[in-house]
Every structure is written in C-alpha cells, then in structure tokens.
Amino acid sequence: MKVYVNDKPVQLLPGTTVRHALVREGRLEELERGKKVYDEWGNELGQDGALSEGVKIIIR
Amino acid sequence: MKRRTSALLPLLLGIALPFFCAPANPIHAGTLDLRILHVNDFHGFAEAYQPLDSREPLGGLAYLAGKVNALRREKPTLLLAAGDMIQGNNWANLSRGASVIEAMNAMRFDAMVLGNHEFDFGQEELNKRLSEAAFPVLGANVERLDRLKPYVIREIGGVRVGIIGIVTEETPVATHPRNVSGLAFLSAAETVEKKLAEMKNRADIVIVLSHIGHAADRALAEKVKGIDVIVGGHSHTRVLKPVRIGDTLIVQAWEHGKALGVLDLAIRKGKVVGHDGRLEEVKPIPGSEDRAMLPLVEKYRQRMDAILGVRLGEAKIDLDGENVRRKETNLGNLVADILRETAKADAAIINGGTIRTSIGRGEIRVKDVYSVLPFDNYVVAIALTGKAIAEALEHGVSGIEEGAGRFPQVAGLTFAYSRSAPKGSRIREISIAGKPLDPEREYSVATNDFLAVGGDGYRSFAEAVKSSKTFSAVGGALMAEKVLYSDSGRWLRDVVVEYIREKGTIAPGTERRITERP
Numbered sequence: 326m327k328v329y330v331n332d333k334p335v336q337l338l339p340g341t342t343v344r345h346a347l348v349r350e351g352r353l354e355e356l357e358r359g360k361k362v363y364d365e366w367g368n369e370l371g372q373d374g375a376l377s378e379g380v381k382i383i384i385r
Numbered sequence: 386m387k388r389r390t391s392a393l394l395p396l397l398l399g400i401a402l403p404f405f406c407a408p409a410n411p412i413h414a415g416t417l418d419l420r421i422l423h424v425n426d427f428h429g430f431a432e433a434y435q436p437l438d439s440r441e442p443l444g445g446l447a448y449l450a451g452k453v454n455a456l457r458r459e460k461p462t463l464l465l466a467a468g469d470m471i472q473g474n475n476w477a478n479l480s481r482g483a484s485v486i487e488a489m490n491a492m493r494f495d496a497m498v499l500g501n502h503e504f505d506f507g508q509e510e511l512n513k514r515l516s517e518a519a520f521p522v523l524g525a526n527v528e529r530l531d532r533l534k535p536y537v538i539r540e541i542g543g544v545r546v547g548i549i550g551i552v553t554e555e556t557p558v559a560t561h562p563r564n565v566s567g568l569a570f571l572s573a574a575e576t577v578e579k580k581l582a583e584m585k586n587r588a589d590i591v592i593v594l595s596h597i598g599h600a601a602d603r604a605l606a607e608k609v610k611g612i613d614v615i616v617g618g619h620s621h622t623r624v625l626k627p628v629r630i631g632d633t634l635i636v637q638a639w640e641h642g643k644a645l646g647v648l649d650l651a652i653r654k655g656k657v658v659g660h661d662g663r664l665e666e667v668k669p670i671p672g673s674e675d676r677a678m679l680p681l682v683e684k685y686r687q688r689m690d691a692i693l694g695v696r697l698g699e700a701k702i703d704l705d706g707e708n709v710r711r712k713e714t715n716l717g718n719l720v721a722d723i724l725r726e727t728a729k730a731d732a733a734i735i736n737g738g739t740i741r742t743s744i745g746r747g748e749i750r751v752k753d754v755y756s757v758l759p760f761d762n763y764v765v766a767i768a769l770t771g772k773a774i775a776e777a778l779e780h781g782v783s784g785i786e787e788g789a790g791r792f793p794q795v796a797g798l799t800f801a802y803s804r805s806a807p808k809g810s811r812i813r814e815i816s817i818a819g820k821p822l823d824p825e826r827e828y829s830v831a832t833n834d835f836l837a838v839g840g841d842g843y844r845s846f847a848e849a850v851k852s853s854k855t856f857s858a859v860g861g862a863l864m865a866e867k868v869l870y871s872d873s874g875r876w877l878r879d880v881v882v883e884y885i886r887e888k889g890t891i892a893p894g895t896e897r898r899i900t901e902r903p
Contacts, residue, residue, distance in 0.1 A: 326865070336851035338765065338837055339865055340559040340873055343621070345838040349847060356438045364599060364622060371621030371640035372437070373428070373473075375501075375598055377555065380620075 329381040343382060344372040352384055360384050415589055415655030417542040420460045422453055423638050423646035425467035425596070425618025426500070429477020429485055430641035431682045433669035442669055443643040446682050449667045450492050450675035452645050456665075460649070461541050464493065467618030467637070468500025468552065468596030471514060472874060475755075476685055479692045481506045482514050484685035490519040491681060496537055498550030498594040499524045500618060501559040505874025508564065523550020523594055526576035528569040536580055538588050544652050547588030549580045553597045553619055561872040573597050574608050581611045589655035592616060599624065599637055606630035613657050614648065627662035638664055693752040697885045701892035704744040706757055709737030710792045711785055713899035716740055716757070717794025719891065721831075723884045724877070725796040728766035728831035728870040732797035732817055734777055735833055736841045738790020739877075749891075751882055758878035762833040766870035767846045772824040774798070775815055777845040783808040791841040793899070796831075798822075801900040813902055829869050833877055 326339050330350050337345055343362055347353040356362070362370045365381040376382075433445035453464060466489065471482025482503075489497065497520060503511060508530070515522050515532040525535035536549040551573040557565050577593055584591060590613040595602055598620035606615060612633045617624075621640035627648060628635040634657075638646030644664040651659035705714035717740060725733035739762065744753045769777070781793035782802045801813040815822040832846060839847035853865035885891060 336847065336853075338834070338850055338868055338871060340555065340871060341834070341838060345834065348835060348840040349838045351839075351842075359438065361438055364620070366599075366628070368599065368625070368637075369623040369639075371426070371623070373426070373640060374621030375553070375555075375559070375619045377598055377600065377620075380598075380600055 326376065326378050328376050328379070331383055332381070337376065341376060342372065343370050343374045343376060346376060346382060347372070347384070355384060415544055415652065417544040417652040418460050419541060419544065419546070419650045419652055420456065420462040421465060421592070421614065421616065421646070421648040421650065422456055422462055423465045423467060423616045423636060423648070424449070424470075424642060425616075425638055426469040426621050426640040427466070427485065427642050428469055428473025428502070428640070429471065429482070430474050431476040431484070431488070431685065434641075436643070444641050444667050445669045445674070446488055446642060447674035447676070447678040448669050449642045449645060450488075450678045451673045452665060452667060453492060454675055456645075456647060463495045463539065463541070463546065463548075463592075465548070465592070465594055465616050466494055466497035467594055467616050468498045469502045469618060470497060470500065472502040472505045475689055475693075476682075478876075478879070479689045480685060481510045483517065484681075486514050486517045488678065488681055490517075491678065494520045495539065496521050496523055496548050496550070496594060498522070498596050498618075499527065499533065499552050500596040501553050501556040502874060504556060504560045504564040506564075508566070508568075523548065524552050525549050525580050526551050526554070526571040526573055528571060529567055536584065538584065544655065545587065545589045547584045547591045548594055549577055549584075549591065550594045551576060551597060553601075558871070560874045564874065573601065574605055577605065577609050577612065581609070590614075590650070590652060590657055595619075598622075599635070602635050602637070603628070603630055606633035606635060614650070616646070616648075623664065625664055627660060634660055634662070636662055642667055693750065693755060695751050697749045697751060697754070697882060698889045698891060700744055700746050700749050701890060702894075703746045704893070706740045706743035709740045709794055710788045710790055711737075712901070713794065713895050713897075715893040715895050716743065718796065718895065718898065719893040720758070720877075720881060721794045721796035722893070723881055724764055724831040724833070726884075727764050727880055728829070730766045730797065730829040730831035730870070732774070732795065732828060733831040734774070734781070734793050734795050734836070736781070736790050736836055736843070737792040737794050738841065739833060739835070740794070749885055754882050754885065755878050758876075758881060760835070762835050762877045763873050763875060764831060764870065764877060764880060765834050765837040765868065766829050766831045767837060767849050768827045768867045768869055769830045769845060769849050770824065771815075771817075771822040771826050771828065773845040773849055774817075774822060774828060774830060775812060775824065777843055778802075778815065779809060779812045780842055780844070782811050789841075791843065795898050799898045799900070801902050803902045805903065831870065834871075834873065
C-alpha cells in the first residue's frame with residue numbers, strides 16, 4: 326500500500342495506520358513537540374486512523 | 386355553562402380538526418428538526434486520557450454519555466456509532482467487547498455499523514456481542530453473518546429515516562483471516578446503490594453509517610447519488626464541520642470518544658433543507674458526567690484489574706528483561722520464540738526495546754506480561770532474503786554502545802558479531818535451522834508491526850514490503866505478497882499471555898543464539 330507523507334511516497338503493509346506511517350518516516354516524536362497530522366483536506370487525524378491506498382497525510 | 390361550551394364547540398372543532406383528522410397532515414408531513422449524534426472508533430476508551438499531542442485529558446465514557454443526554458433533551462435525536470467500538474483498550478479487550486456493548490445499551494444507541502476491528506475476537510464472540518446489543522448492528526456489504534442487518538428504517542415525527550451500514554472492503558487484511566472465514570465483503574458503493582433502490586419510497590432521507598474512511602466516504606458521495614448524510618469512521622478523522630459533496634453531507638467524529646459529533650438537520654417535506662454540524666470535545670469536567678455510567682465503567686475496571694491479577698503460571702527462573710539491549714536474554718528468547726511459533730515462521734527478530742522490564746522467578750500474572758510488553762504491537766511475518774536478514778541483524782548490533790533498543794532478540798537463528806568491528810560490518814556467521822544463511826534464499830521472519838514498518842531503523846522489513854507485488858486476496862482486498870502473517874487485532878502481550886497460560890510452567894534459557902566475538 327502506497328501512501329504519501331508530506332508528498333513523499335511511503336510503502337506500508339496493508340491494514341496499517343497513521344502511526345505506522347510516522348514510525349516508517351521516523352517522525353513519531355514530532356507529535357510530542359506539538360505537531361499534528363492532517364489529511365489532504367486539512368482534517369486532523371488520530372494516530373490509529375486507518376490508511377488506504379493513495380492517502381495523503383501531512384505533518385505540520 | 387353548558388350553553389357556552391356548546392356555542393364554542395364548532396369553533397374549537399374548526400381549529401382542531403385539520404390537525405387531528407387529516408390523514409398525513411398536509412402542512413407538516415415529512416417535517417422534522419432531527420439531531421444526529423455520532424461517535425466512531427471508540428476502541429473501548431472508557432476512561433479519559435491525555436493524548437500525545439494534547440495538553441489536557443480528553444474523553445471518558447461517563448462524560449460522553451453526559452453530553453449525549455444534554456443534547457438529546459433538546460430535539461428528536463438519533464445516536465449512531467460508525468464502527469470499531471468494542472476492541473482496542475484493555476477496558477474493552479478483557480471482556481472481549483461486552484463492556485462496550487453494555488455501555489452502548491445503557492446510552493440507548495439507535496444503530497451501529499460494524500468496523501473491521503469488531504471481528505478481532507472471532508466470529509463466535511462477535512455473534513455473542515451482536516446478541517447482547519439492544520440496538521441494530523448493520524453491515525449491508527457483509528455476506529453470511531446472519532445477525533447483521535443491512536439497514537433499518539426509523540420513523541421519527543412522521544419522517545422515515547433509512548440507515549444503511551457499510552464496512553471497509555479491506556477488513557479481510559485488517560484482521561486475522563480466521564476471523565472472517567466464510568464471510569464476504571462486497572463493494573461498498575455497489576451495495577449502497579442496491580440498498581438505495583430497495584429503500585426507494587420507503588425512506589424519506591437516507592443516512593449511510595460507514596466504516597470505510599473519510600477519503601472513501603467522499604468518493605462514495607461523488608459516485609452514488611441519493612445519500613443525504615454519511616456518518617463515517619475508520620480513518621479517525623476530526624471533521625470539524627460537515628463536508629458537502631453534491632447533496633451529501635459527510636461527518637466523522639475523530640476517535641476514542643474524545644469528541645461527539647452533532648449534526649442538526651432541518652427536514653421539510655421529506656427533504657433535508659438545512660443543516661448545522663459541529664464536533665463537541667469531550668472533557669472530564671466534574672459535574673458534566675452521566676452519573677449512571679460511573680458504576681458501569683468502574684465495574685469493568687474492577688474486572689479488568691481482577692483479570693490483570695490472574696495467575697498464568699510460574700517462572701522457574703528469573704526472566705531477564707534488563708539486558709535485552711545488549712545481549713541475548715531468556716526473556717528475549719521466550720518472546721521471540723512465541724512470535725516465531727505464532728506466525729509459523731523460519732525465524733523471528735524483535736528489537737530488545739520492545740521488552741520493558743523483567744519478571745522475577747515465581748508466579749506470573751497477566752499484569753507482569755503487560756508490564757513487559759506495554760506497547761500495542763502485533764505479530765507480523767515478512768518474507769526476507771538471507772541478505773536482508775543479515776542487514777537487519779547488522780543494523781540491530783550497530784547501536785550496542787549506546788544501549789539502543791534496536792539490539793535484536795531472535796528465534797530460529799543464531800549469529801555472532803564483533804563489537805570492536807566498525808558499525809555496518811560487525812556480523813559474522815548467521816545460521817538458520819542449523820545451516821548457514823543463504824543470502825539468496827527467502828525465509829519467513831516473524832517480527833512485530835513496529836519493526837515491520839521500519840521502526841528503530843530496521844529498513845529490511847519495510848524494503849521487502851516495498852518490493853512486494855500486490856495481489857487480490859480474500860474479499861477483493863489487496864494484500865502484499867511478502868506479508869505472510871498479520872494479526873492486527875491481537876496484541877503481542879495477549880499472545881504471550883495465552884502461551885504462558887497454556888504452558889503453565891516456563892524456564893526459558895539462553896542458548897548461544899547471539900555470540901559476541903572479540
């Protein structure tokens with residue numbers, strides 16, 4: 326399953342979550358520093374939110 | 386007195402008759418101000434907690450219920466749940482979701498759609514939960530689960546409200562295959578189209594209660610006309626204001642009961658002519674709780690504590706969780722062995738940092754295992770080449786000087802390394818099943834989901850998944866060919882609990898799986 330983290334393509338296991346994408350990119354700790362994760366429409370996402378093929382998430 | 390009454394009677398009848406005798410009230414038929422309250426992805430979070438990115442605690446079942454009660458008093462209301470309610474937190478898991486169903490019954494939910502995680506305890510347990518639910522549980526695109534309803538139609542104030550439930554088609558790869566054995570998950574869009582046709586002339590407005598994720602909700606609204614509202618879940622999306630796609634409104638209320646979705650609909654002549662929606666954050670403010678919910682939350686918390694105190698068995702020796710970041714330990718071996726056995730893999734590799742503490746010799750209780758493995762990790766197995774295994778182990782020993790959590794604990798393989806060699810060339814011989822590792826051969830390697838996605842810098846697993854071709858698996862959901870095992874619905878700690886409960890007495894040793902050379 327390919328998803329995009331801040332426009333960077335990331336390949337993940339099927340059935341994985343926002344948290345897995347952040348771990349994959351080594352960016353989980355950024356949440357502790359106040360950053361949040363959003364979808365491409367600007368909605369905040371929970372870390373356990375399911376991802377699906379082609380989903381774009383943004384850390385900011 | 387009598388004369389006065391008689392004189393007024395024609396006037397009173399003249400006013401009253403149009404309201405009481407008209408067959409369907411031509412002025413007010415299909416007119417309603419309806420409130421939809423909704424939650425999704427609750428995952429059993431009965432007690433408020435402070436999320437990683439929050440400065441204050443949020444959620445709490447009693448506070449959620451208090452908010453529902455207050456908002457329900459104001460107008461006719463439907464209380465809906467968009468899936469993944471019964472699995473996740475220990476408060477739910479240790480009763481296999483019964484606690485959540487009891488709470489939902491007490492809160493008088495009107496309907497719920499199944500989420501993929503509702504299948505995590507297996508079909509037998511799911512059927513028990515469905516039989517306990519005092520509200521309809523929906524799943525129009527799930528075939529051969531008899532207790533599910535595809536949809537319900539509720540008449541409220543003369544308006545017929547149809548509610549269709551749909552579940553993610555990816556459920557077969559989002560839970561263990563045994564949990565969905567014999568079931569089929571059909572296309573959500575095609576199912577909704579079919580059910581809309583069935584409901585034509587039977588429902589004035591249609592709500593799709595969806596557990597397919599926000600992006601898929603938007604695609605559904607674009608593709609299928611005739612849906613008034615999609616109440617969504619699965620992606621844990623915090624939709625602050627309703628999204629409109631064509632004539633369809635889409636909402637979703639984040640996760641874990643941290644927010645309650647409120648959508649007010651103005652319905653005139655059977656059509657939605659106006660709306661106002663918002664999320665209300667749920668905060669544990671004293672006095673705002675539904676006090677009737679407190680004993681229920683406490684009852685299951687006490688049961689949870691009792692289960693955590695249950696004796697599983699006995700350790701004949703100390704189980705070493707202190708040295709897992711610098712050498713082979715018997716507790717590391719035990720956990721790696723259980724992973725390998727569970728996934729029926731050739732080998733297992735985990736990061737020592739997964740193991741957080743030791744267990745002393747003597748009785749082992751559930752809470753001891755939960756302390757050792759506090760993270761919500763699950764078992765995964767990936768097909769790795771011998772070369773990739775060597776790279777993984779090389780990475781694993783590259784941070785030994787710093788006591789890095791990536792130091793490997795292994796099963797089914799042995800290896801030697803030299804601490805004094807430069808990072809990246811420390812690994813010496815590696816054997817699997819007593820034979821030297823073949824760099825070209827593919828082996829099945831069990832691990833946890835954290836490492837499988839590249840956690841602690843383990844790139845080998847993630848690279849293998851990246852190289853995977855995909856193919857169609859159960860229910861049409863896409864599965865990567867290099868992923869040999871994945872059970873996201875069962876935490877590793879619970880797998881270990883079951884293993885120790887079954888064995889009774891354990892005495893794992895160290896057996897030179899990892900050898901340090903000069």
